Amino acid sequence: MPNPPVRLGISACLTGSKVRYDGGHKHDRYLTDTLGRYVEFVPVCPEVECGLPVPREAMRLVGTPEAPRLVTTRTGKDLTPLMREWAAKRVEELSRENLSGFIFKSKSPSSGMSGVPVYTESGMPVNLGTGLFARAFMEANPLVPVEDEGRLHDVKLRENFIARVFAHARWRGFLENPSSGALVELHTRHKLLLLSHSAEIYREPGRLLWRAPGKRLRRSFSPHARRGFYVLIPKYC
Numbered sequence: 122m123p124n125p126p127v128r129l130g131i132s133a134c135l136t137g138s139k140v141r142y143d144g145g146h147k148h149d150r151y152l153t154d155t156l157g158r159y160v161e162f163v164p165v166c167p168e169v170e171c172g173l174p175v176p177r178e179a180m181r182l183v184g185t186p187e188a189p190r191l192v193t194t195r196t197g198k199d200l201t202p203l204m205r206e207w208a209a210k211r212v213e214e215l216s217r218e219n220l221s222g223f224i225f226k227s228k229s230p231s232s233g234m235s236g237v238p239v240y241t242e243s244g245m246p247v248n249l250g251t252g253l254f255a256r257a258f259m260e261a262n263p264l265v266p267v268e269d270e271g272r273l274h275d276v277k278l279r280e281n282f283i284a285r286v287f288a289h290a291r292w293r294g295f296l297e298n299p300s301s302g303a304l305v306e307l308h309t310r311h312k313l314l315l316l317s318h319s320a321e322i323y324r325e326p327g328r329l330l331w332r333a334p335g336k337r338l339r340r341s342f343s344p345h346a347r348r349g350f351y352v353l354i355p356k357y358c
C-alpha cells in the first residue's frame with residue numbers, strides 16, 4: 122500500500138497567496154517548487170482566516186514576550202481576543218489534518234514562531250516573542266516539528282527539519298496500525314538516524330524492543346521526546 126502523503130501546515134503567504142496586509146505575498150519557491158514535490162501543504166493565514174480584510178492595517182506585538190497583545194500599528198486596535206478565539210478553533214481543526222510539521226512565516230506577529238519583535242506601548246521594539254497563532258499551534262502540538270521559512274535557508278537546519286518531518290510522518294503511520302512488529306520495524310528503520318544523534322537514545326528503546334514481538338503495546342513517550350526525535354516505548358501488561 123502506498124504511504125499516505127506527508128502533510129505540512131504552512132503560512133499561506135509563503136505559497137504565493139496574496140494575503141499579506143499590503144495585498145502582497147512572500148512566495149518561497151524552494152518550498153512550493155522543491156519541497157512541495159514531496160509533501161502536501163495545508164495553507165493557513167491567521168489574519169485573513171480570523172476575518173480581517175486584504176489589504177489591512179499592519180499590526181505588531183505589544184507588551185511582554187510571555188503574553189503579548191496583537192495591536193494595529195496606526196489606530197492601536199487590540200486584535201488579541203479575535204485572534205486568540207479564532208486560533209483556538211483553528212488549532213483544534215488542524216489536529217484532524219494529520220500534520221507532520223508546520224512552516225511559519227518569520228517575524229510575523231501572528232505566524233512567527235520565534236524572534237518576533239515585541240514593542241513597548243510607546244512603540245519601542247525591546248524584546249523578541251512568538252506570534253499568537255504560532256504560539257497556540259506549538260502549545261497544542263509540542264511534538265510536531267516546526268520551523269520558520271527564514272531558518273530553512275540554512276542547509277543544516279533544513280536537513281534537520283526534513284528528517285524530523287518524515288520521521289514524524291512514519292510514526293503517525295505506525296500509530297494508525299500499531300503492532301509490536303511494526304514498532305520493531307520503525308525502530309530498525311531509524312537506526313542510523315537515532316545513532317547520528319545519540320547512541321544512548323538508540324539503545325534505550327532497543328533494550329525494551331528486543332522483547333517486543335508478540336507483546337501488547339501501550340503508549341508512553343521517551344524522556345528524550347523533545348530532543349529532535351522521539352520513540353515509542355512498549356510496556357507489557
Ligand code: SF4
Binds near residue numbers: 132133142167229232
Ligand atoms: S505571515 Fe501569516 S498572517 Fe501574515 S500574511 Fe502570511 S500567513 Fe497571513
